[in-house]
Amino acid sequence: MSQKIDFIDLKSQYRALKDAINSRIQKVLDHGQYIMGPEVRELEAALEAYTGAKHCITVASGTEALLISLMALDIKPGDEIITTPFTFVATAEVMVLLGAKPVFVDVEPDTGNIDVRLIEARITSKTKAIMPVSLYGQAADMDEINAIAARHGNLPVIEDAAQSFGATYKGRKSGNLSSIGCTSFFPSKPLGCYGDGGAIFTNDDAIALACRQIRVHGQSQRYVHTRVGVGGRMDTLQCAIVLAKLERFDWEIEQRLALGSRYNSLLDAAGIARIQQRPDRDSVFAQYTVLLDNREAVQAALQNAGIPTAVHYPVPLNRQPAYRHLGDPDQTPVADQLAARVMSLPMSPDLEHTAQDSIVAALRSI
Incomplete structure (x- = not known):
């Protein structure tokens, strides 16, 4: 390769935003309010405006x-939550931490998102919520999921939108498509900070109040603990960084859409299978993912060519040692098939066309 290709190029992004990011950080250092400083609420207001959600809780x-x-939904031990096994472990991890049981439903072979046709058959009297994941940057069939939830006693629907912030579904923003939306600002996400961070979106006042109290150890006022809570605040410095990154986020989404479309065309012309996108929604391509039958050999060859790759995700959750006792892993064959075939290519808003051409040419030749 004539140029080094990063799997996710955060350095170019920083160079473009250096002055804004440094200024935002310096402002926090000057006022010294590192916990729940003014940038926290400023970011929440900006994200409320961006998504259209009534409430954002960082x-x-x-x-x-x-x-x-x-916790805000009062999920208890023994409760069941419908979700997908083809996701990062955090999706199910939080359920098990509360004593609830994830009920794994298989996924679509072309998108990797939960297969809505299979959800209703898994609902029982113990089902208390549905948690679809917007995988690779594209929302699941949220209208159909919301309709199923409504038919079964208005079950809450929590969109795990950790990979899809900035994407739209039928003209609406991911994160504001159901009862609750959750996202991540992990550095590699479409909108990332320089550490850990996340946000909750809801239009329900009671849920928002509960979330705000739970994130500060369940406090309704100082040293009055109305609920059981956690230390779940987003640092002021991280909020300041996301505020700076919002300055060019619309441009970055445009670039992601264009680069994703360009990848699609190049790979389709090369006859290489890939994750598909639905026409009524877009993807912010948190990962750009192809499907291979000889993944290990291809990854090794690309590595030798200086092209980094990753696998999201190699083992479905219901086959993980900590979770496989919770259900029959053989009930999700499509998740197994995808786990064996998916491979993600370099993707970020600053990816150059020449690098993209080199990636596809190398993949095609291998």
Whole structure:
């Protein structure tokens, strides 16, 4: 390779935003309010405006967003939550931490998102919520999921939107598509900070109040602990960084859409299978993912060519040692098939066309 290709290029992003980021950080250093400083509420207001959600509650991570949301819904031991096995472990981890049981539903072979046709058959009297994941940057079939939830006693639907912030579904923003939306600001996400961070979105006043109290150890006022809570605040410095990054986020989304479309065309012309996108929604391509039958050999060859890759995700959750006792892993064959075939290519808003051409040419030749 004539140029080094980063799997995710955060250095170019920083160079473009250096003055804004440094200025925002310096402002926090000057006022010294590192916990719940003014940038926290400023970011929440900006994200409320961006998504159209009535409430945004920033929290310490995407995982914490999921956990606090379940706590706000009063999820208890023995409760069941419908979700997908083809996701990062945090999706199910938070359920098990509360004593609830994830009920794994298989996924679509072309998108990797939960297969809505299979959800209703898994609902029982113990089902207390549905948690779809917007995988690789594209929302699941949220309208159909919301309709199923409504038919079964208005079950809450929590969108795990850790990979899809900035994406739209039928003209609406991911994160504001259901009862609750949760996202992550992990550095590699479409909108990332320089550490851990996350946010919860809801239009429900009671849920928002519960989430705000839970993130500060369940306090309704100082040293009055109305609920059981956690230390789940997002640091002021991280909020300041996300505020600076919002300055060019619209441009970054445009670039992601264009680069994703360009990848699609190049790979389709090369006859290489890939994750598909639905026409009524877009993807912010948190990962750009192809499907291979000889993944290990291809990864090794690309590595030798100086092209980094990753696998999201190699083992479905219901086959993980800590979770496989919770259900029959053989009930999700499509998740197994995808786990054996998916491979993600370099993707970020600053990816140059020449690098993209080199990636596809190398992949095609291998």
